[in-house]
Amino acid sequence: MAVIKLQDIARSYKVGQVQVMALKKIDLNIEKGEFVSIMGPSGSGKSTLLNVIGCLDRPTAGTYELSGKRVEKLRDGVLADIRNQFIGFVFQRFHLLPRLNALENVQLPLIYRGLVGKERRNRAKKALEMVGLSDRIHHTPSQLSGGQQQRVAIARAISMEPAVILADEPTGSLDSGSSKNIMGVFNQLNREYGITIIQVTHDEEMTAYGDRVIRILDGEIEKIDVVNAS
Amino acid sequence: MDKKNYFYSIFVRWWFAAKMAMHGILANPLRSALTILGVTIGVTSVVSLMGIGEGARQAVVAQFESLGANVITIKAHHVSAEFDAEYTKELVERVDGLEMATPVIQTKALMRWRRTRGHAEIVGVNNEFPQVRDHGLLAGRFFTSLHVKQRSKVAVLGYNIGIELSGGRNVVGQTLALNGETYRIVGILSQKGAGNAEDIDDKIVIPYTSAQKIAEKRTVEEIWGKAAGKREADLAVVQLSRIIKKDLRMGQSAPTGKGGGPSEKETVMRVSNGEMWVGSKPQSEEESEPPLPEVGEDIVTITNLNQLVKEADNANRVMTLLLGGIAAVSLLVGGLGIMNIMMVAVNERTEEIGVRRALGAKQSDLLLQFILEALYVSIIGSIVGIVTGIWGLKLFENIGFQTAISLKAIRIASVVALTSGLLFGVYPAVSASSVPPVEALRRQ
Numbered sequence: 003m004a005v006i007k008l009q010d011i012a013r014s015y016k017v018g019q020v021q022v023m024a025l026k027k028i029d030l031n032i033e034k035g036e037f038v039s040i041m042g043p044s045g046s047g048k049s050t051l052l053n054v055i056g057c058l059d060r061p062t063a064g065t066y067e068l069s070g071k072r073v074e075k076l077r078d079g080v081l082a083d084i085r086n087q088f089i090g091f092v093f094q095r096f097h098l099l100p101r102l103n104a105l106e107n108v109q110l111p112l113i114y115r116g117l118v119g120k121e122r123r124n125r126a127k128k129a130l131e132m133v134g135l136s137d138r139i140h141h142t143p144s145q146l147s148g149g150q151q152q153r154v155a156i157a158r159a160i161s162m163e164p165a166v167i168l169a170d171e172p173t174g175s176l177d178s179g180s181s182k183n184i185m186g187v188f189n190q191l192n193r194e195y196g197i198t199i200i201q202v203t204h205d206e207e208m209t210a211y212g213d214r215v216i217r218i219l220d221g222e223i224e225k226i227d228v229v230n231a232s
Numbered sequence: 233m234d235k236k237n238y239f240y241s242i243f244v245r246w247w248f249a250a251k252m253a254m255h256g257i258l259a260n261p262l263r264s265a266l267t268i269l270g271v272t273i274g275v276t277s278v279v280s281l282m283g284i285g286e287g288a289r290q291a292v293v294a295q296f297e298s299l300g301a302n303v304i305t306i307k308a309h310h311v312s313a314e315f316d317a318e319y320t321k322e323l324v325e326r327v328d329g330l331e332m333a334t335p336v337i338q339t340k341a342l343m344r345w346r347r348t349r350g351h352a353e354i355v356g357v358n359n360e361f362p363q364v365r366d367h368g369l370l371a372g373r374f375f376t377s378l379h380v381k382q383r384s385k386v387a388v389l390g391y392n393i394g395i396e397l398s399g400g401r402n403v404v405g406q407t408l409a410l411n412g413e414t415y416r417i418v419g420i421l422s423q424k425g426a427g428n429a430e431d432i433d434d435k436i437v438i439p440y441t442s443a444q445k446i447a448e449k450r451t452v453e454e455i456w457g458k459a460a461g462k463r464e465a466d467l468a469v470v471q472l473s474r475i476i477k478k479d480l481r482m483g484q485s486a487p488t489g490k491g492g493g494p495s496e497k498e499t500v501m502r503v504s505n506g507e508m509w510v511g512s513k514p515q516s517e518e519e520s521e522p523p524l525p526e527v528g529e530d531i532v533t534i535t536n537l538n539q540l541v542k543e544a545d546n547a548n549r550v551m552t553l554l555l556g557g558i559a560a561v562s563l564l565v566g567g568l569g570i571m572n573i574m575m576v577a578v579n580e581r582t583e584e585i586g587v588r589r590a591l592g593a594k595q596s597d598l599l600l601q602f603i604l605e606a607l608y609v610s611i612i613g614s615i616v617g618i619v620t621g622i623w624g625l626k627l628f629e630n631i632g633f634q635t636a637i638s639l640k641a642i643r644i645a646s647v648v649a650l651t652s653g654l655l656f657g658v659y660p661a662v663s664a665s666s667v668p669p670v671e672a673l674r675r676q
Contacts, residue, residue, distance in 0.1 A: 053670050079594050081596045082592050083591065093587070099585075101255045110588070113248050114245065114591060116237075117240070
């Protein structure tokens with residue numbers, strides 16, 4: 003079953019007088035449990051695509067089904083709930099709130115979900131355990147290394163048990179050791195827990211972890227490569 | 233999710249917004265402190281300046297209130313208009329709201345007390361005087377109507393004179409001489425305080441019948457009356473003006489009694505700021521009249537002391553509000569400081585806003601957070617400002633100002649501070665919450 007069904011998705015911006023087509027006509031299905039990489043040179047529209055998939059941005063045309071639900075025309079407030087429930091974001095620069103410790107950071111989306119008390123804390127603890135950080139739950143971001151911070155961010159993304167994790171260059175600001183570690187975490191989450199992962203990257207090496215590589219050029223899907231399972 | 237849990241989760245959400253707002257303030261302690269200082273200065277100046285104004289107002293009101301409540305004074309400025317003492321009783325009967333009245337003769341006499349001599353100021357009144365002017369007695373008693381009728385030579389001393397003469401011993405029952413005649417001291421009035429208009433503390437009160445003899449005249453210049461209440465006092469002034477006008481045969485200018493009524497009342501209202509004149513010399517129509525003062529000069533004034541109090545009160549209230557208004561400008565500046573700092577904060581935290589939106593925060597969550605942040609600043613600023621304002625008032629008190637901690641000022645200051653915090657916090661908060669998440673995340 004496809005978690006994400008994009009049909010004829012287009013997204014255009016107006017820059018001054020010029021209409022810029024960031025996405026032209028995207029048709030894409032992503033199955034549950036898949037690990038997909040999106041690749042493309044800068045300006046190719048891959049970030050726009052990720053924003054559309056993440057319900058941060060609305061397409062100007064086309065339909066988008068997320069877990070069987072049409073979402074392309076929903077109101078902002080409803081989209082916030084959709085993001086909260088179905089999508090886990092992992093950003094290049096982690097974006098943890100600096101004054102909160104790891105446990106509190108992971109609880110952030112759970113608060114917006116309306117979870118309270120022990121249940122919220124337990125879920126956050128479990129998520130931190132899944133990324134292997136159970137011994138660092140009371141550390142603030144400044145007390146953690148880049149790789150650890152990104153793992154907290156991943157824990158934050160999976161704490162809601164989302165349908166899909168969207169990672170925007172998750173290893174973009176990490177050294178190669180930490181990068182491998184993070185990709186290992188993704189791989190494990192994908193294999194062991196069957197979590198769907200979509201990552202945007204321009205590092206060819208990182209695509210090796212996925213099942214498919216979607217190559218984007220000028221707002222269109224250039225080609226889709228299937229990664230040989232090694 | 234059951235209902236209880238639903239409300240609890242909303243509460244958690246709000247609590248979190250409140251916590252994040254606090255983090256926002258703590259993230260930049262110096263900057264927040266300076267913003268709070270701006271509000272504090274505003275609130276402090278409102279509280280202390282209005283406190284000083286209020287203190288001045290209360291002082292003036294207290295002074296006027298020492299004259300007695302609901303007192304109406306009628307004063308003739310010309311010999312031809314002076315009253316017969318019996319006229320007092322007539323007025324009490326004819327004017328509805330007027331409860332009692334006393335003729336008043338103010339004069340001077342040579343006083344001898346044991347071996348000292350001097351001039352004394354004499355007030356001649358009837359036995360109702362203490363009730364009319366709300367005077368209490370320190371010792372002895374006031375003279376009675378019998379004393380008045382019989383022209384008894386009895387005297388009640390004003391507080392200062394009484395203290396001075398007695399030198400600590402009781403003087404009630406002893407005698408003093410006024411213009412060579414012996415008067416028995418029957419009582420001493422209690423203190424009215426310095427600075428009140430009649431200076432009764434320094435005078436000697438005797439029956440008006442006796443005073444007439446000292447002053448060598450049969451008429452009285454003044455009548456002091458007391459009305460039953462505030463409303464009655466206002467009405468009594470109107471009635472008195474009509475009666476006295478008529479009795480002085482000067483009411484002819486109004487064509488008919490009925491027709492002239494309302495318009496006359498209007499004039500009364502217009503000039504009832506305490507003093508109003510009852511007729512002047514009519515345009516020399518009646519040559520036979522005794523010589524009157526110049527045209528336009530008052531010959532009888534009727535004064536409602538309530539009105540004087542109100543007047544003074546109003547003048548000071550305006551003054552207080554003016555001071556408060558000036559101070560409120562600085563409060564406004566404090567509010568602008570909040571807005572300025574909030575704009576910076578929103579700009580700085582666009583990234584955070586974007587992340588939070590991505591994780592499921594709604595616009596309302598961010599709106600709440602930033603408004604709360606602005607409110608914290610104004611709340612802390614108000615509290616500190618009220619405390620320093622009161623402390624400042626104490627300082628002013630020490631250097632001799634009469635002050636009053638005015639609850640109104642505190643209320644005004646905190647309401648203005650809070651609303652300005654809210655008002656100036658709303659715009660940055662709205663702009664924070666309306667940044668599209670994509671936009672907020674892109675600005676890195």
